[in-house]
Amino acid sequence: MKKNSKQPIIIIALVLAVLYAVSFVLLMVWATISSLKGRFDLLGNPFGLPKKWMFENFITAAKGIAMDVPYGYSVRTVEIWEQLFYSVLYAGGSAFINCFVLCVVSYLVAKYDFAFSKFVYGIVVVSMMIPIIGALPSEMQIMTTLKLKDSFFGVFVLRASFTGMYFLMFYAQFKNISDGYSQAASIDGASHTRIMFEIIFPLVKGTFGVIFLVLFVNFWNDYQTPMLYLSSKPTVAYGLYMLNAQPRDNSAGSLPVKLAACILSCLPVVILFIIFRDKMMGNFSVGGLKG
Amino acid sequence: MKTNKKQIGRKKALIFYAAWMIIPMLHFAIFYIGVNFNSIILAFKKYDYAQNAYTFTFENFTKFFSDLFSADGLGIVLKNSFVLYLWGLVIGVSLAVLFSFYIYKKFAGSGFFKVILFLPSIIPSIAMALIFLVFSDIAVPKALNIITGKTYTGLMAVGSNTVFPAIIFYNVWISFGISVLMYSSAMSRIPEEIVEYSRIEGVSYAREFFSITIPLIGSTLETFIVVGIAGIFTNQANILAFFPTTNDRTIQTIGFYLFSQVARGMTSLYPYLAAGGLIFTIITFPITFGVKQLLSKVVPEVEF
Numbered sequence: 001m002k003k004n005s006k007q008p009i010i011i012i013a014l015v016l017a018v019l020y021a022v023s024f025v026l027l028m029v030w031a032t033i034s035s036l037k038g039r040f041d042l043l044g045n046p047f048g049l050p051k052k053w054m055f056e057n058f059i060t061a062a063k064g065i066a067m068d069v070p071y072g073y074s075v076r077t078v079e080i081w082e083q084l085f086y087s088v089l090y091a092g093g094s095a096f097i098n099c100f101v102l103c104v105v106s107y108l109v110a111k112y113d114f115a116f117s118k119f120v121y122g123i124v125v126v127s128m129m130i131p132i133i134g135a136l137p138s139e140m141q142i143m144t145t146l147k148l149k150d151s152f153f154g155v156f157v158l159r160a161s162f163t164g165m166y167f168l169m170f171y172a173q174f175k176n177i178s179d180g181y182s183q184a185a186s187i188d189g190a191s192h193t194r195i196m197f198e199i200i201f202p203l204v205k206g207t208f209g210v211i212f213l214v215l216f217v218n219f220w221n222d223y224q225t226p227m228l229y230l231s232s233k234p235t236v237a238y239g240l241y242m243l244n245a246q247p248r249d250n251s252a253g254s255l256p257v258k259l260a261a262c263i264l265s266c267l268p269v270v271i272l273f274i275i276f277r278d279k280m281m282g283n284f285s286v287g288g289l290k291g
Numbered sequence: 292m293k294t295n296k297k298q299i300g301r302k303k304a305l306i307f308y309a310a311w312m313i314i315p316m317l318h319f320a321i322f323y324i325g326v327n328f329n330s331i332i333l334a335f336k337k338y339d340y341a342q343n344a345y346t347f348t349f350e351n352f353t354k355f356f357s358d359l360f361s362a363d364g365l366g367i368v369l370k371n372s373f374v375l376y377l378w379g380l381v382i383g384v385s386l387a388v389l390f391s392f393y394i395y396k397k398f399a400g401s402g403f404f405k406v407i408l409f410l411p412s413i414i415p416s417i418a419m420a421l422i423f424l425v426f427s428d429i430a431v432p433k434a435l436n437i438i439t440g441k442t443y444t445g446l447m448a449v450g451s452n453t454v455f456p457a458i459i460f461y462n463v464w465i466s467f468g469i470s471v472l473m474y475s476s477a478m479s480r481i482p483e484e485i486v487e488y489s490r491i492e493g494v495s496y497a498r499e500f501f502s503i504t505i506p507l508i509g510s511t512l513e514t515f516i517v518v519g520i521a522g523i524f525t526n527q528a529n530i531l532a533f534f535p536t537t538n539d540r541t542i543q544t545i546g547f548y549l550f551s552q553v554a555r556g557m558t559s560l561y562p563y564l565a566a567g568g569l570i571f572t573i574i575t576f577p578i579t580f581g582v583k584q585l586l587s588k589v590v591p592e593v594e595f
Binding site: 024025027047101108133135223258 | 303304305307308311312314315318319321322323325326327329330333386389390392393396398399400403404405406407408409410411413414415416417418419421422423425426429430433434464467472495496497500517518521522524525531532535536545549550553554558560561562564565566567568569571572575576579580583
């Protein structure tokens with residue numbers, strides 16, 4: 001049946017979507033062109049092409065993102081390359097650990113009908129609906145007391161949580177897997193651990209991959225956790241924040257250089273998105289919170 | 292013998308279950324229960340310099356309430372939090388559902404719009420915010436100047452009364468990403484037979500949207516709305532990215548205020564902040580459950 005796309009609601013949706021798309025694309029194109037201008041060129045000529053194409057702004061930006069961090073009794077400079085390494089470590093490690101814990105706990109809750117499973121499910125739902133506000137000072141105190149601050153181990157420990165929306169996604173996946181798989185494996189003598197890792201987890205590797213990707217991007221872009229808990233191991237996102245908040249020098253603080261730094265910081269995640277676009281934007285489903 | 296085997300099997304399952312649950316539960320005990328319990332204790336503490344020890348006090352609560360209702364205190368920050376949430380709920384959710392419907396129906400350009408709507412949520416928030424800040428401070432005044440001939444200050448110029456409206460606009464503008472994905476995924480699960488039947492009966496897209504699609508994705512909408520209420524007091528609105536060092540309360544939200552004080556190392560304020568957080572948690576609890584109960588009555592329970 002042919003779609004009649006001329007109905008008012010569709011036209012309204014299309015107009016608004018086009019306006020949104022134009023605003024986003026124009027903004028990003030403007031930012032890219034502006035990042036190639038000199039500071040006075042940008043102020044006097046915000047809409048034209050650069051009078052002089054300043055590709056060196058990107059080099060200045062890469063140098064400007066560098067941060068001075070405490071090192072014993074002195075300071076050391078963390079350049080962008082080291083920040084990239086810390087970003088990969090922080091994002092990759094945090095995403096994997098978070099994903100793994102979510103996967104294991106949701107599997108146990110979905111497939112093992114002990115009374116405790118209902119309790120754990122309840123914890124997840126309640127914690128989603130009622131986040132405890134203002135607990136950050138307390139969390140800082142505990143991280144400091146446990147000597148977990150300023151270490152990747154500490155941040156990974158912090159990320160090993162099973163609460164959140166992705167628990168429900170994994171849970172729904174595991175619930176949809178027939179018990180026949182594990183029963184057949186059990187009859188063949190497989191242990192519970194072997195069933196979990198070799199039979200069931202491969203069936204959800206697609207979901208694991210998608211959630212890992214989404215979490216990786218979230219942690220890559222996160223500048224607040226490194227600010228609080230990785231102060232001497234800054235990530236690129238934290239470096240960009242500091243470039244804006246406290247530029248190292250006059251050249252790093254210029255607006256075109258800041259825009260160049262923004263464009264640079266977008267590149268890794270945009271490349272990831274281009275490669276994994278279909279997976280990252282695949283079918284997400286979250287059930288309701290009834291009951 | 293059979294019962295014995297079953298018992299041994301159940302015991303093995305229990306040992307396996309406990310072995311894998313113990314570390315996540317330990318984590319939960321420390322970083323949820325422990326952190327929140329410590330936060331409650333902290334809220335009642337005050338450091339007595341004379342005695343060089345912490346004392347028990349209600350002072351943090353009285354001071355926070357007093358700040359909340361004072362003219363230049365946190366009252367404006369609280370109001371900003373609610374205003375931001377309402378704009379996000381009314382405009383953000385409405386537009387997200389409308390866009391999702393367009394994408395679900397696979398009309399012209401739906402694939403492209405899906406990507407564009409998702410992009411702001413993968414680009415680093417600090418980068419997106421900075422680009423918006425520079426654009427609104429440099430390009431927008433220039434554009435208005437060209438159109439009207441008058442001189443304007445930047446939308447995000449410090450002290451300007453356009454700053455918080457610009458912050459609201461920005462936060463709604465970047466909010467569509469995951470929500471559009473979720474809503475369009477929920478819509479794609481609507482049985483095709485229902486849609487085809489409505490087409491045969493001559494139901495318009497508008498009628499389908501309001502009478503079929505929205506009711507059938509009600510549980511997903513309900514989840515987002517209920518979880519969103521909890522975000523009223525935690526949403527930082529990207530203010531830290533725009534204005535890292537601001538003390539201007541007319542542009543702050545509760546979420547930003549609570550985070551920024553900790554990020555600035557204001558350890559002497561920890562008990563005060565903990566008390567404030569506790570107050571807002573207590574306020575959120577009945578609101579969340581009230582809204583959930585209300586939505587449960589309004590949103591039809593459907594299974595398909």
